[in-house]
Amino acid sequence: MAQATSPPDELVEGARPVTGASPAPDAAGLGRARATGFLVPAMVLILVFLVVPAVWTIWLGLTNYRLTGLAAASPEIVGLDNFTDALGDERFRTSLLLTLEFVLGSAVIGQAGLGFAIAFALRDRRGPLRRVVEGLVLLSWILPSSVVAFLWIALLDRDAGTLNALLGIPGMAWLLDYPMLSIIIFNTWRGTAFSMMLYAAALENVPRSHLETARLAGASTWQQLRDVVFPRIRGHVLTNLLLISLWTFNDFAPFLITAGGPEQRSEILPVYVYKVALSGGELGFGAAISFVMLLINLVIALVYLRLLGRRKESA
Amino acid sequence: MSAITMRELTKVYPGGVRALDALDLDIVDGEFFALLGPSGCGKTTLLRTIAGLEVASGGSVHIGERNVTNLPPGKRDVAMVFQDYALFPHMTVQDNIAYPLRIKKVDRRERTGKAAETADELGLSALLQRRPGQLSGGQQQRVALARAMACHPQVFLLDEPLSNLDARLRLEARTFLKRLQRELGVTTVFVTHDQAEALALADRIAVMEGGRIRQVGTPTEVFRRPANTFVAGFIGSTPMNLVGTRVRGDELAVGAARLPLPDDARGQVTDGERLVYAVRPEYLDYSPTQVAGALSGQVVVVENLGSVSLVSLDVPTDDTDGGASSVQVVVAEGREPDPGDTGWVVPRPGRSLLYRDGDLVTAGAEAGVPAAAQG
């Protein structure tokens, strides 16, 4: 949960989420008791700070729990009211749509598209150009999000921003007039590295001889992509899309730039939850929204794990 | 140095696989003992059970006078050399050899001294500061042996000691190993699937199959007088010829041919009984002309093995559908027939055997032959 869009790759590709047969049962003579002892510290932390919050989200979502006031003292079960409230809430529906726009624009089109394009343009290059491009893209990925957020605020500044200075249009208020576009481009900039690296690795797996065969047959670049490259990297594409969708869906970093504004025009779900629950104090309602988010996360993750499993079987 | 005694030793894995099936075995003090068998026969499990890496499901293991059945591996006073040698890659050769002493809390100065001493005995002095990754396969094996020797155990256990070496090194290492064991005089048990290795190295061999011991004996015994057809087929670089036969008075009938009854089987067989006649290709003589008491057939294949050739003949018998069995014979160089020739093969006296239902037909129990007769 510590991750925004930039958790380096724990789930990816070679991650082999598979646990093959272990070398031997109990090679070091640990014994069940000691093995359990080894497991306990990690499991306790995971239980308390991962499992409990998940379960609690559901429970909170069913109550009228509030940070302050009467309901804070004795929350009541309100059943599915929070959920129906949420789904009926204009602001929630808008937020959900904005989130979809954000995921589609910055993850699917932005990060995956740009990441693939860069990887493809660099596919058979070695040397300084590749290192510089990759280095810069990776740098934008690993820099702390609050720094990056300010870099973009500075870049897009209305009066003295570098972008306006370059384009010669001083006074253009990007963050106020185009808040969604701004955070979409911001997140594309920030998260492309992951897709670029994944596709670079995938493209290495496309045999040269296949591409050369297609070239000899006179295929254009686009035809080569369609007929040779994509069929070979379909698995990578799916992995990539699901993971970056999951991460982008849970990304809190846009809060650092627009804080959801102006007038909730860039209020994606994570920001919405924060404002409703923690700024506004409506914990129950906030939790109901959180629960909806958890469900969406679960669906994406399950689809991903199924795909992984299937690829493993066919491998 | 101690004898190893196993009684009713059983190992059942979760899931019900019986890797060891009520096994009785005595390994004599100071002996170089081989556990031989095909993969999955339980030989490695037996070795690991002696080491304590596997816990027996039943029965007992004694090393010397001590019952070690329920002792952890570190308390059994054994040393084991693994198939991959298991040299710790992050330690130098010296630290590797000294590791058992480090566990025994020998102080640093003393243990490096002892390690250097042991290394010297095995000609490793120049390599003490190297890492295992910088050594050849043969050197790695010596380091693993040195590490096992360093703690002066009562028993050495070697898991496939030669299998990780390439063919050329293997012969050299085999001689080295045999000499080392002779000099140290420590009871040594090794596991191998290579019968030639077992014959060459061991004082005695236990041939295993399916978690049971099929024969225990000296290399000569298991080679000359396999207790059953399994051992007969497993031992020997060329498999033993096994052909169906029928007793006719004091002769054996194989197809139209008549062979003398082996001395050993005299009085043990009844007239008309169906048996399996067995003789090693090395114990057959080939003749291009007709001789009495011989099997005859057409030469099918001639394989040149260097100083000798292995000649396969199709011999008419009455035990298979086609009425013919393949019989192989070793022929000295310069005397090989050509494929298509008709030839006669004569068993040397005292070298042919008879099997009834897979077991050797023999007069009286011989030392070491049926495993169950031991102890």
Added chain:
Amino acid sequence: MTVTTAERPTIAVRHLLARIGRYTFLCLVLAFFALPLLWLATAPFDDTPTVTASLPRFTLDNFRALLDNPYALRSLLNSVYLAAGTAALVVTFAALAAYALSRVRVPGRDALLYGLLLLSSIVTGTATMVPLFELAFRLNLIDSRLGVILILSGGLLPAAIFILKDFMDSTPASYEESARVFGASPLQIMRHIVVPLVRPGLATVGVWAVANVWGNFLVPFLLLRGPDKAPAAVIMYTLYTEGGQADLRLLSTFSLLYSLPVALMFVFVSSRYGFRFHGGIKR
């Protein structure tokens, strides 16, 4: 295959156009990714920094602003504290758990791992900020750096266990068995054999945990109240959102100083192991 003379120039032209297209694209990519970074490179050294990136009139005076601000340097120390604490906790606990899972047959082991991994990928800080806040409140962990460390560790542990178990599975058991026959105890085996053998894995997980915590904004933002405990991520945010005109001298130098450790770590890791995919830093 024959190419007629008429076709040859067309192919050459097409080839040239493709090359031009490719380089133009790469230049645009470079510009896109470099543009926001320019300010970070120039402003800290400019004697009158503005939000515009421009050639600086070189000075190091701006770094004095860091010393003048009561929270700037302390927040970096806080970040170090959080990152080191989390990394230590994650590496230790994950190593123990991964070892047990790799070496002892625990019933339902694979299902357990999958389940945890699934959980850690869906239970994100954003989706569970409400109960996390509640939980911290109940456990008296509000405004406690230990609370931040524990929560972050809980989130990182499943993946860390996963990565480390992979490392341990690929280490032959004969090393440990060998040590066992020599009489080494399980803890000695851990210390003498297993830890040195999987050191690259431990380093990977450590670096990964540090990188994650260093940039994390949400959890400390939710849980830590006062600026004296806040890590750099939160202080950075308050510097440009709170109270009137932002001090650009402070902001620029602080950004640089805060970014430098992860950037250096990245350079170190990529030069040492190569930042290849999978796993970024893995093996």
